[in-house]
Amino acid sequence: MSYIKKLITKLVLATSSALSFAIYSAENSDYNMPVGVTEVSQSIFGLHMLIFWVCVVIGVIVFSIMFWSMWKYRKSKGAVAADFDDNFWLEIGWTVAATAVLIWMAVPSTQVMVKAYDDAEGEINILVTGHQWKWHYEYMEDGVSFFSNLSTSQEQIDNKIPKGEFYLLEVDEPLVIPINTRVRFLITGNDVIHSWWVPDFAVKMDAVPGFINTAWTNVPETGIYRGACTELCGIKHAFMPVVVRAVEMEEYDAFIAEKTVLAESERMLTSKEWTKEELMERGESFYATNCVACHQANGKGIPPVFPALEGSEVALNDSAKHIEILMEGIQGSAMQAFGDSYSEVDIASVITYTRQAWSNGKNGDGVIVTPKDIVEYKKRINL
Amino acid sequence: MSTVVETRDHDGHHGPAKGFTRWLFTTNHKDIGTLYLWMSFIMLFVGGAMAMVIRAELFQPGLQIVQPEFFNQMTTNHGLIMVFGVIMPAFVGFANWMIPMQIGAPDMALPRLNNLSFWLLPMAFGILVSTLFMPEGGPNFGWTFYAPLSTTYAPSTVNFFIFSVHVMGISSILGSINIITTILNMRAPGMTLMKMPLFVWGWLITAYLLIAVMPVLAGVVTMMLMDINFGTSFFNAAGGGDPVLFQHVFWFFGHPEVYIMILPAFGIVSHIIETFSRKPIFGYSSMVYAMASIAILSFVVWAHHMFTVGMPLAGELFFMYATMLIAIPTGVKVFNWVATMFRGSLTFETPMLFSIGFVTLFTIGGFSGLMLAIVPADFQYHDTYFVVAHFHYVLVPGSLFALMAGAYFWLPKWTGNMYDETLGKLHFWLTFISVNITFFPMHFVGLAGMPRRYPDYALQFADFNAMISVGAFMFGITQLLFLFIVIKTIRGGKKATPEVWEGAGDLGLEWTLSSPPPHHSFTVQPQVK
Ligand code: HEM
Ligand SMILES: [Cu+2]
Ligand SMILES: [Cu+2]
Numbered sequence: 001m002s003y004i005k006k007l008i009t010k011l012v013l014a015t016s017s018a019l020s021f022a023i024y025s026a027e028n029s030d031y032n033m034p035v036g037v038t039e040v041s042q043s044i045f046g047l048h049m050l051i052f053w054v055c056v057v058i059g060v061i062v063f064s065i066m067f068w069s070m071w072k073y074r075k076s077k078g079a080v081a082a083d084f085d086d087n088f089w090l091e092i093g094w095t096v097a098a099t100a101v102l103i104w105m106a107v108p109s110t111q112v113m114v115k116a117y118d119d120a121e122g123e124i125n126i127l128v129t130g131h132q133w134k135w136h137y138e139y140m141e142d143g144v145s146f147f148s149n150l151s152t153s154q155e156q157i158d159n160k161i162p163k164g165e166f167y168l169l170e171v172d173e174p175l176v177i178p179i180n181t182r183v184r185f186l187i188t189g190n191d192v193i194h195s196w197w198v199p200d201f202a203v204k205m206d207a208v209p210g211f212i213n214t215a216w217t218n219v220p221e222t223g224i225y226r227g228a229c230t231e232l233c234g235i236k237h238a239f240m241p242v243v244v245r246a247v248e249m250e251e252y253d254a255f256i257a258e259k260t261v262l263a264e265s266e267r268m269l270t271s272k273e274w275t276k277e278e279l280m281e282r283g284e285s286f287y288a289t290n291c292v293a294c295h296q297a298n299g300k301g302i303p304p305v306f307p308a309l310e311g312s313e314v315a316l317n318d319s320a321k322h323i324e325i326l327m328e329g330i331q332g333s334a335m336q337a338f339g340d341s342y343s344e345v346d347i348a349s350v351i352t353y354t355r356q357a358w359s360n361g362k363n364g365d366g367v368i369v370t371p372k373d374i375v376e377y378k379k380r381i382n383l
Numbered sequence: 384m385s386t387v388v389e390t391r392d393h394d395g396h397h398g399p400a401k402g403f404t405r406w407l408f409t410t411n412h413k414d415i416g417t418l419y420l421w422m423s424f425i426m427l428f429v430g431g432a433m434a435m436v437i438r439a440e441l442f443q444p445g446l447q448i449v450q451p452e453f454f455n456q457m458t459t460n461h462g463l464i465m466v467f468g469v470i471m472p473a474f475v476g477f478a479n480w481m482i483p484m485q486i487g488a489p490d491m492a493l494p495r496l497n498n499l500s501f502w503l504l505p506m507a508f509g510i511l512v513s514t515l516f517m518p519e520g521g522p523n524f525g526w527t528f529y530a531p532l533s534t535t536y537a538p539s540t541v542n543f544f545i546f547s548v549h550v551m552g553i554s555s556i557l558g559s560i561n562i563i564t565t566i567l568n569m570r571a572p573g574m575t576l577m578k579m580p581l582f583v584w585g586w587l588i589t590a591y592l593l594i595a596v597m598p599v600l601a602g603v604v605t606m607m608l609m610d611i612n613f614g615t616s617f618f619n620a621a622g623g624g625d626p627v628l629f630q631h632v633f634w635f636f637g638h639p640e641v642y643i644m645i646l647p648a649f650g651i652v653s654h655i656i657e658t659f660s661r662k663p664i665f666g667y668s669s670m671v672y673a674m675a676s677i678a679i680l681s682f683v684v685w686a687h688h689m690f691t692v693g694m695p696l697a698g699e700l701f702f703m704y705a706t707m708l709i710a711i712p713t714g715v716k717v718f719n720w721v722a723t724m725f726r727g728s729l730t731f732e733t734p735m736l737f738s739i740g741f742v743t744l745f746t747i748g749g750f751s752g753l754m755l756a757i758v759p760a761d762f763q764y765h766d767t768y769f770v771v772a773h774f775h776y777v778l779v780p781g782s783l784f785a786l787m788a789g790a791y792f793w794l795p796k797w798t799g800n801m802y803d804e805t806l807g808k809l810h811f812w813l814t815f816i817s818v819n820i821t822f823f824p825m826h827f828v829g830l831a832g833m834p835r836r837y838p839d840y841a842l843q844f845a846d847f848n849a850m851i852s853v854g855a856f857m858f859g860i861t862q863l864l865f866l867f868i869v870i871k872t873i874r875g876g877k878k879a880t881p882e883v884w885e886g887a888g889d890l891g892l893e894w895t896l897s898s899p900p901p902h903h904s905f906t907v908q909p910q911v912k
Contacts, residue, residue, distance in 0.1 A: 030843050033763050033830045040759075048760045055750035058714075063743060066721045070739070073660075075728040081662040082726035090722075091669050091715070098714045102707045105757070110700060112759040117696045132536075157839060159445040167444065168841050187693075192532040193626055195691060195766060199832045204762045206692045208627060209531065210620020213693035230691075230766035230834040232525045234532060235451045238837035302452070304518050305538065334536055 034199045037221050041202035043112045051105060058101070116202070122184025122216055124177065130187075130194025130207035130229065132334065133236035133293060136341060137175050140186070144259040147341070148173050149289050150239045157239075169226040172289075174243035177219065178252035184216045191336055195231035198244055206231055219246040234334070236293055270344045270371045276352065279368065283353025286346050291354075294334065299358045306334070309354050316364030322351050323369060323377050344374040407502075410494030411902065412479045413797075418501050419476030420790075423469045424866070426508065430464035431859050433457045438855040441848050444840055454838035455523035456515060462526025466644070467551050468508050470782045474647040475500075475558050477789055478586050480797065482562065484893035485580045487571030487911065489903040492564040500558040507550035514540040525836060527637065530618035530629040534610045541611065545604045552597045559590035559597075566590075571892065573911035577668065580891055582650030584671050588678045589646045592639045595682075600636040603629065627692050634685035642681045644778065646674055648785030649716060652738045654891065655792050656720050658884050659735035660727030666719040673712035673719075680709045690761045699758045706756035710749065717746050732884075733807030737788030740780055740815050748776030751826065766836075769829025775822045780815075787814070787865065794869070795883045799899040800876035806868050813861040820854030 035045045073079040127138040131147075138145035148171045155161045157168075164170070177183045187196050189207035197204040201217040219225075227242035247255070288297065291309075295301045299310035309315050314322050326347050327339035338347060351369040354360065400408065409415060436457045440448045449457070479497065483490055491497050514521035519538035522528065533541060566587050570579070579587075606629075609615040616622025618629045649670075657664040664670060686694060686702040694702075720742050729735075751773040755761050764770060787810075795801050824847040829835075833844045840848065879898040882888040888895065892909055 030831045031827045034832065044759045044763060047757055048754070048763070051754050051757055051760065055753060059746065059750060062717060062721060062746065066724060066739075066742065069721070069725045069727070070729055070731075073724070073727050073729050075661070075730045079726075079728045081660065081728040083662070084665075084726075085663040086666050086668075087722075091666055091718075094718050095711060095715060098711050102710065106704060106707060109703065109757045109759060113699060113703070114696065116759050116762065117699070157446055159447065163444060163842060165842070168839060192536050193529055197834070199763060202759075202762055204691050204765060208620075208692065210624075210626065211693065228832070228834050232455070232529070232532065232836045234523075234536065235455065237455075238451070238834075238839050305452075305520075 036200040036202055037219055037223070037225075038201050038217055040112070040116045040217070041200060043115065044202045047109060047112055050108065054101060054105060118216065119214055120182075120184075120216075122182045124181060124183045126175070126177070126183065126185050127212075128175075128185050128187045128196050128207065130189045130191075130196065130233065130240075131341075132191050132234050132336070133229075133240040135171075135175075135196070135229075135240060135242060136190070139256065142256050142260065144256055144263065146173050146259070148175060148243070150236075150241060152239075166226070168239065169228075169241050169243070171241060171243045174224070174245045176245045176247060176252060176255045177217075178249045179219050179222055179246050181249070182216060182218050184214060187213045187215060191334070192233045193231050194229050194233045194240070196227070196242055197230045198225050198227035198242055200225045200227075201244075204230060222246050222248060266343050266345065270375060272371075274345075274348070274370050276356070276368050279349040279352040279370070280356055282345065283349035283351070284357070286342075286350045287353055287357075290338070290342075291350065299354070299360070310358040310360060311363065315354050315360050319351070319355070319365070319367040319369055322355070323347075323373065326351055327374070327377060327381075339374075339378075344371040344378075347371075348374050408498070410490075410498050412483050412491045412494070412497065412904070413900070413902075415491075415497050415501050416476045416479030416481075417797075419472045419479060419504075422501075422504060422508075423471075423473035423476060424869075426464050426468035426472070427862065428866075429512070430461050430469055431862065433461040433464070434855060435859050437461065438852040440838055441840070442852040443849065444842055444845050446839055449838070451838045452520065452523065455525075455836070456521045458836055459522045459525055459528075460511070460515065463511065463522070464508070465778070466526060466640070467548075468504075470644045470778065470786070471555065472504060473786050474586075474589070474644070474782075475555075477582075477647065477651065477786070477793075478558075478562055481793065481893060482565055482583055482586060483569070484796075484896060484900060484904045485583050485891055486566065486569060486574060487892045487905045487909045488565065488569035489905050491561050492569055493561045496557050496561050500554045500561065503550050503554035503557075507547045507554065510543050510550070511547040514543045517543075527633060528607075529633075530607060530610070530626050531620075534607050534618055537611070542608070545608050548604045549601055552601045555593050555597050559593040562586055562590040563594075571905070571908045571911050577671070578911060580650070581653040581664065581667070581670055582647065585646040585648075585650030585674060588674050589643050592643050592646075592678055592681070596636040596639045596643075599632060600640075603632040603636065606632070627689070630689050630692060631686070634688045635682070637688065638685040639678070639681045641774075641777070642677055644782045646678070648741070648782045649674060651785045651789040651792070652720065652741050653723075655734045655738040655788050656723050656742075658792075658887050658890055659730050659732060659738075660724050661729075661886050662723060662727040663890075664719065665722035665725075666715075669715055670719055673715045676712045677709060680705065680712070684709055687756060687761070690758050691765050703756055703758045707753065710753050710756070713749050717742060717749070732791075733802070733804065733811055734788045734792035736808065736811040736815075737784045737791065740811065741784040741788065744776055744780030744784070744818070748773055748778075748781055751776065764829065766834055767829040768825045768833050768835055771835050772822050772825035772829055775825070779822065780818050784814075790869065792884075793893075794872050795879035796893060796896075796898050796900065798873050798876075799879055799897075800872050800874075801879050801883075802868055802872040802876065806864065806871075810861065810864050810868060813864065814858065817854050817857035817861055821851055821858055822854075824851050824854075 033045055033048050035042055125140040127140055129136040135148045137148060151170045151172045152168050156163045187205045187207045189209040194207040195204060196207055203215045203217055205213045205215040223246055225244045229237060229240045294306040295309050299308060301308040327337060329335050329337035348369045348371045355364060406418060436449060440454055517540050519540050521540055522544045524533040524537060566583055606617040610617050610619055616624035618624050618626050620626060653664050653670060684702060684706045687706045690699060755764055755773055791802060791807055828844050828847045833840050881897050882894050883898060
């Protein structure tokens with residue numbers, strides 16, 4: 001028996017030292033869970049390593065006995081099978097031992113869970129809405145809101161130009177939060193279910209249409225934190241990353257102030273007289289960020305799922321219907337309502353653009369839709 | 384021996400019909416078993432080809448081979464086919480072949496129903512696969528088909544998918560009724576429940592699970608059908624419905640489903656380990672109780688797939704504790720297999736190699752399952768490649784290894800010919816190595832943060848993904864060798880004795896029949912002491 005013991009000890013030592021070397025050299029690297037920057041993410045990392053080592057120890061014990069038996073009792077060496085097929089106390093023993101280990105694991109897991117799920121109000125509350133396929137952020141206290149789109153170019157994705165350092169992990173407008181502040185996220189979905197994940201905060205919460213989930217964080221270090229959408233949400237599921245910029249409080253205040261001014265000037269734009277060229281220019285860039293995913297840059301769509309806008313009856317000759325579609329979306333389809341989330345200027349310009357672009361200007365009635373038309377439409381609908 | 388002679392005569396009166404109608408009209412448990420096995424073998428290559436498309440696209444970052452829309456159709460159909468078209472029917476094939484022979488019965492209790500259960504399946508998969516060739520493309524919402532992506536936002540071919548799931552469900556329910564009836568009514572005299580072979584036990588429990596949860600699956604797809612076509616709002620928040628309800632109903636089916644795919648495997652592996660250890664299975668009754676408690680617990684852990692949907696704290700904790708509990712009976716089974724090998728007299732033929740591979744790698748899958756059960760940690764693991772690694776470890780070197788082990792174990796019995804041992808061992812080692820090259824690095828990319836169901840990924844995941852793809856291609860090609868070995872064995876080879884494996888004669892009734900066994904397995908009931 002002492003021979004067995006020695007052998008097992010040796011095996012355990014050898015395997016575990018090899019493994020711990022592998023794991024420790026891998027910590028904080030691309031092989032392991034990120035430790036993250038928040039208290040919660042760090043305790044989760046601790047839990048992860050704890051349960052990992054528990055598994056390693058159990059594994060080493062079980063597999064050593066198994067491989068040793070395979071070696072020791074091989075028939076080619078003349079082993080003769082013993083004749084036992086149960087052992088009551090042994091079986092009770094390992095069942096109890098397994099249960100004890102699990103209870104021992106459950107205690108810290110419960111503690112971390114309670115902390116992670118603490119649902120108190122935040123000092124700052126942000127409504128995060130998942131859209132196909134971009135995130136919308138709204139600062140509840142300040143009324144500031146914006147969309148955050150993937151900023152990696154299609155050429156990089158199609159391998160036409162070299163990929164940048166933050167390929168698929170970069171957006172046009174990151175979410176900005178202050179450090180050392182309790183930030184609460186109210187997370188919901190606009191169309192299908194998405195899931196908002198920032199590994200360094202250990203925040204992953206599903207964005208479910210019709211429901212608002214909450215999560216919170218308190219980030220102690222400034223920096224740029226990158227995450228992803230983790231619930232399959234359609235074609236561009238891999239192309240709607242999350243980027244959060246954590247900054248000093250002063251910088252955050254400045255950011256909010258700037259955004260407020262911007263929103264105000266945006267509102268002013270509605271009453272301005274727009275020329276066709278101005279609308280076209282603005283519409284083209286709006287189209288490029290918001291419509292190409294489905295209708296494609298050349299307006300030809302991906303039939304039969306996403307219809308072509310070039311040559312579409314609506315875009316050629318029915319401007320009233322065209323406005324309605326953009327404002328209300330098309331029920332039961334992937335064509336969402338844009339009216340609630342974007343300004344009158346944006347809606348008017350993208351409609352004008354799609355009515356003029358490609359061959360549409362030449363083949364259609366050429367009606368130009370202005371921001372005022374959208375304001376009119378809104379008035380009519382509210383009556 | 385006289386039994387065998389008698390049966391042979393009997394065959395003379397009405398042996399199997401000839402030609403295609405033999406297979407179309409057959410009511411014979413062995414013929415139907417063969418049909419099931421061949422169908423799942425074919426589907427393995429169909430689903431495997433889809434996996435190859437997925438891995439080819441993921442070999443490098445960027446979009447090279449397919450567009451995201453088609454990629455999503457590949458992941459969805461790969462999952463559906465592997466679960467419903469490979470693992471499940473293959474185990475039913477084994478059930479058909481082995482249950483009558485293991486309990487000393489002439490055939491299944493309900494032979495015509497058996498024929499129907501099988502022939503529904505090619506229809507179901509014909510419908511499912513045909514959607515890929517329709518203009519809007521096939522299902523693209525993941526094998527878990529979460530609403531509203533699979534309802535409001537689905538291609539219209541989702542209706543074919545729903546019909547196909549209904550048909551598969553009917554097939555499974557009919558098959559289960561047949562299996563339960565056979566086991567409860569047709570055991571040889573003297574074979575009490577606690578003397579039943581473990582494979583039979585595994586299937587008895589599995590069949591009850593199937594009858595309990597297949598109607599739930601049928602229910603959830605019917606609710607989808609109503610939402611899509613008849614204006615209801617079960618899962619549509621805009622109409623007052625709840626998308627999360629879908630997940631609750633789906634996983635109430637889904638979690639027992641994963642045990643449906645592993646309990647028969649437990650049975651097969653237990654037989655093989657005791658045979659090649661030349662020592663009866665350790666803790667037979669705790670093996671049975673473990674399977675039964677796994678089955679019961681599997682009804683109260685479903686929401687561990689939904690830890691991030693925003694359940695209340697009490698719910699999260701309950702499902703964490705329940706899930707951790709399920710690891711205990713699973714662990715007991717592993718301990719018992721090891722204890723069976725301890726002080727045995729071991730040889731390492733191909734079935735034993737696959738079974739040892741099973742015990743080792745399935746256990747690794749169990750460990751990652753335990754890690755996933757820890758709710759706070761699951762916030763980081765959920766919907767990443769870590770989960771993909773977990774379920775592939777329990778399903779590929781788990782269920783699929785058990786199927787391969789079982790095939791090598793019983794092929795000599797089924798065909799009367801020994802398989803080629805050298806090729807078998809080669810198959811094992813190539814498979815074992817490539818499985819690990821494919822699935823082990825998935826743990827790392829998952830932990831490092833790569834979400835699942837992504838057609839494209841950030842640059843830091845590139846190296847591991849290339850490695851995974853290489854492993855996957857190796858694994859895929861290796862299975863052609865398996866096909867070759869199976870065909871070679873069917874066509875000829877060293878003649879197998881009735882006992883096939885040294886000492887197996889005492890271990891199960893199937894080894895008392897000739898190899899290949901007579902058309903109606905036992906026409907005279909054997910007596911079990
Ligand atoms: C020790 C036993 C096991 C435990 C504790 C366990 C635990 C879990 C947990 C917590 C998840 C959800 C992970 C997530 O989505 O974040 C999961 C996923 C999964 N498990 Fe297990 N598991 C065990 C054994 C098995 C077995 C035996 C099978 C099948 C043979 C299996 C198949 C699956 C599958 C298919 C999924 C993923 C489903 C999906 O989201 O597509 N598991 N497991
Ligand atoms: Cu997504
Ligand atoms: Cu589960």
